Amino acid sequence: MRALGLDLGSVRIGVALSNSEGTVAVPYQVVTRSKDRNGDHRKIAALVAEAEAECVVVGMPYSLDGSMGPAARKAQAEIKLLRKLLTVSVETYDERFTTVTADRSLREMNLGAAERRKMVDSVAASIILQSWLDHRQSEISADVSSNEIKDLEA
Numbered sequence: 001m002r003a004l005g006l007d008l009g010s011v012r013i014g015v016a017l018s019n020s021e022g023t024v025a026v027p028y029q030v031v032t033r034s035k036d037r038n039g040d041h042r043k044i045a046a047l048v049a050e051a052e053a054e055c056v057v058v059g060m061p062y063s064l065d066g067s068m069g070p071a072a073r074k075a076q077a078e079i080k081l082l083r084k085l086l087t088v089s090v091e092t093y094d095e096r097f098t099t100v101t102a103d104r105s106l107r108e109m110n111l112g113a114a115e116r117r118k119m120v121d122s123v124a125a126s127i128i129l130q131s132w133l134d135h136r137q138s139e140i141s142a143d144v145s146s147n148e149i150k151d152l153e154a
Contacts (some may be wrong), residue, residue: 004053005129006044007095007121008061008075009033013040014121016129017051023137025129027122037078041085048086055088059095059128093132098124 001022007014010033017028028051031043048056058079063069068076075092083090102123111119 001054002052002118003055003057003129003133004028004044004048004051004065005125005132006056007060007098007125007128008058008078009121013044014125015044015047016122016126017053018129018133019129022133025133027119027126030118030121035047036051037081041082044082045085048088053088056082057129057132058082058084058090058092059098059125060092066097091132093128093135095124095128098131101127109153 002020003018003022003025005014005016005018007016012033013031015028015031016025019024028047031040031047033040037143044056047053058075060079061069061071061075063072079090079092102120107122109143
């Protein structure tokens with residue numbers, strides 16, 4: 001399953017893409033926000049179509065304690081709009097610390113501040129998407145193991 005990952009920022013939207021097997025996420029591009037949110041969403045819809053994505057995973061910026069703060073409520077409202085526009089499912093996934101992790105990774109690559117700014121959003125989106133893919137795979141594996149145990153007991 002090919003999935004598109006989004007890191008919704010106020011200035012940029014980081015976009016990541018998985019491989020067709022749904023096992024590996026990579027940074028894809030950055031959509032610079034315009035003053036037209038509907039236009040931004042149409043760009044995302046075009047990326048979904050271009051990539052032939054079957055699902056969109058959006059990072060949810062929960063507060064450190066796991067609660068819904070202002071950023072999460074704002075993201076939730078935008079996710080509602082995306083769900084109305086897109087013809088594929090739109091999932092959410094906890095994005096706490098992803099931008100920090102992305103920036104740290106880019107620093108370790110000795111990239112300057114300007115280069116990091118260009119890439120950090122799509123790298124953060126790839127971290128969100130990869131985490132979602134890994135979580136999804138672990139749930140599938142757990143379901144398979146549970147069914148195998150039931151078959152052995154029967």
